[in-house]
Amino acid sequence: MTxxxxxxxIVGFALFAMFFGAGNLIFPPALGQGAGVQVVPAILGFLxxxxxxxxxxxIAVSKSGGDLESLASKVNSKFGRFLACGVILTLGPLVAIPRTSATTYEMAIAPFFPNFNPIIFSAIYFMFVLIFVLKPSSLIDNIGKVLTPVLLLTMITIIAKGVLQPQGILIDTGINISFSNGFSEGYQTMDAMGATILGGIIIGAIRAKGYTKTKEISEITVRAGMVAAAGLAIIYGGLAxxxxxxxxxxxxxxxxELIIQITNNLLGTLGQGLLGVAVGMACLTTSIGLTATAGEFFSKASNGKLGYKAICIATAVVSMGISNMGVDRIITFAEPILLILYPMIIVLVALAFLDKHIKSAAVYKGAVFSTVLISVIDVMGTFILPIPVLTPIVQGLPLSAQGFGWIFPAVLIGMLFYVRDHYTNYTKKKVEYTH
Incomplete structure (x- = not known):
């Protein structure tokens, strides 16, 4: 082997470990149960x-400067900072960190100690988070290196047993939009957000191995990505x-509860206990990393006016409060946030691959702001109150019934600005972000 x-x-396995989050394992089984005979299109959407x-x-952030802020700043610098803050808050105290605590409680504590107070547990959990965040130690990194193989081996064992000895047959659940359900359920992993924040780390790791040419770095990233994707497809597909x-x-x-019951049926109490411990510890390491990331980001964004330790403590306190909502309520709370953020990220990633053909920021602004507008109107109509005139228009857009009403306006308006720039020799340059 060369x-x-x-x-x-090596990079492929690193990517796999980055995206193979314990909290994400709870989504494919529920998706599969709801899809029944439509499990294949559901998991394709999820993947x-x-x-x-x-x-x-x-790949997109590597082309744009190394992080989400640099990519989003192609719209304008204020938008870049705003979107980065929104993503960090979502990955931090609003959704992802509280969900790690709630998942740990529901999978590792409640099944064995049903009378253990969840508020007391969350206080203990975030006390440990702060201990490791405020006084960094190599211990947690070493635990993480051990946990990923243990968690992976546990999941492969569960999946192999479930495939060789199925618990039942595929049934028709009556769902006919399984692909779009899987697509939107994939938002809940929040891995695309994490990738745009942490993408620079992967690119840096490739450069550290001696690769300096942009084309070669992109090739390694793509091929490593295929390795990671294959592993994740097996795990997520198997769980579904x-x-x-x-x-x-x-x-x-x-x-x-669903994944706990499936594990218990297939491997018994011992398997359930092993899964609970592995998931709980993996969630703790994820929470520590995200809390530290939030502390570093907001301290840097405020030019040091907000201290790292103060931000980490505030993140832990807010996360503790939200974590006691429970996993399913946190997921419900996150849904409208993700339905606004994810379409923006999808459009920005798509435009990054077309960037060399784009002459001005107007294409970015038109595509992204139209996406934001449609997404906000759609979310308002679905979760709060329909907006007279506007909500019916949005609901009448192509693919709106499948949850993709933002695609047509983004493509149309982006193309209009592209044609204007191309045929009028519009030369106003894009604003490039610099740290």
């Missing part, structure tokens, strides 16, 4: 946003299949 192939495998988009996001064959289990089980 050195280049070894490096591709597009849960695996494909994060990998494209890493287990959910699809678990039609006999109650449909009203929470996501953590």
């Amino acid at each position: 050195q280049k192939r070894k490096d591709i495998l 597009l946003t849960g695996v494909g988009l994060p990998l494209l996001g890493i 299949y287990l959910g699809a064959t678990a039609g006999d289990l109650p449909m009203d089980l929470s996501r953590p």
Whole structure:
């Protein structure tokens, strides 16, 4: 094996570990159970946003300066900072960090200690988070290196047992929009957000191995991404299949309860305990990393006016409060936020691959702001109150019934500005972000 192939495998496994989050394991089984015989299109939709988009996001930010802020600043610098703040808050105290605590409680504590107070647990959990965040130690990194293989081996064992000895047969659940359900469920992994924030780390790791040419870095990133995607597809696809064959289990089980019940049926109490411990510890390491990321980002964004330690403490306190909503309520709370943020990220990633053909920021502004407008109107109409005149117009757009009403306006308006620039020799340059 050549050195280049070894490096591709190393980076590929690193990408796999980055996206193989314990919190994400609760989504495919529930998706599969809801889809039944439509599990294949459901998991394809999930893989597009849960695996494909994060990998494209890493490539996109590598083309644009190394992080989401640099990519979004092609619209304008204020928008770049605004979107980066929104993503960090979502990955931090609003959704992702609280969900790690809630998932740990529901999968590792409640099944074995049902009377353990969730508020007391969350206080202990975030006390440990702060200990490691405020006084960094190599211990947590070493734990993380051990946990990923343990978690992976546990999941492969569960999936193999469920495939060789299915719990039941695929049933028709009556759902006919399984692909779009999987696509939007993939938003909940939040991996595309994480990729746009952490993409620079992967690119830096490739450069550190001695690769300096842009074309070669892109090639390694793509091929490593294929390695990671293959691994994630096996895990997510397998878990979705287990959910699809678990039609006999109650449909009203929470996501953590469903995967716990499936594991218990296949491997017994010992398997359930191993899964709970591995998931709980993996969630803790994820929470520590995200809390530190939030502290560093907002401290830097405020030019040091907000201290790193103060931000980390505030993040932990807010996360503790939200974590006691429980996993399913946190997911419900996150849905409208993600339905606004994700379409913007998808459009920005798509435009990054067309950037060399774009002459002005107007194309970015037109496509992104139209996406924001349609997404906000759609979310308002779905979760709060319909807006007279505007909501019916948005609901009448192509693909709106499938949740993709923003695509047509983004493409149309982006193309209009592109044609204007091309045929009128519009020369106003894009504003490039600099740190």
